[in-house]
Amino acid sequence: NAGVTQTPKFRVLKTGQSMTLLCAQDMNHEYMYWYRQDPGMGLRLIHYSVGEGTTAKGEVPDGYNVSRLKKQNFLLGLESAAPSQTSVYFCASRTPGQPLETQYFGPGTRLLVL
């Protein structure tokens, strides 16, 4: 199993450009999450999904959109990138009710917005 994978690993954007980050998991997990990690602020939840076709806002959703068209994929979109969106983005997945009740994280996508 590959676990949770993220594409791309690194990207540089200019202000105003758009892009989509892809998260894929092969563990048949129901729930998927997108976080951003910034120095001194830990991980903050952007959006999450509790199943195919459903999404919900997290703590910092502004400027981002998401889609969960397939159970194994969770896409994070930036329609018009801003320098404040420079961050490391992590995707995670889990299935409720399993003994560990934890999330499995991808390796991260480093995004720089100039």
Added chain:
Amino acid sequence: GDSVTQMEGPVTLSEEAFLTINCTYTATGYPSLFWYVQYPGEGLQLLLKATKADDKGSNKGFEATYRKETTSFHLEKGSVQVSDSAVYFCALRQNTGNQFYFGTGTSLTVIP
């Protein structure tokens, strides 16, 4: 709302020293508590967890006890190794909720 507060780092220790990283939380009810570890260039990995008061989570020599009376979940290890150098995150999740709340992370460097 729910939140987690961690001691600020960075923390630098010599090999075989004793480690404590403090974590306190604010939440209603009885959330589940977690410690995650992030090695350089990688995503977070679960280190240990506890789901109810007085539970002790343990893994790889690390321990943390769920203290309801002090709303704390401090991480401890009796003898750290260079390979323990990483960033450690405390987190909570309400048992009826879907969101995890993370602390800001504590960077640990262990020197030989």
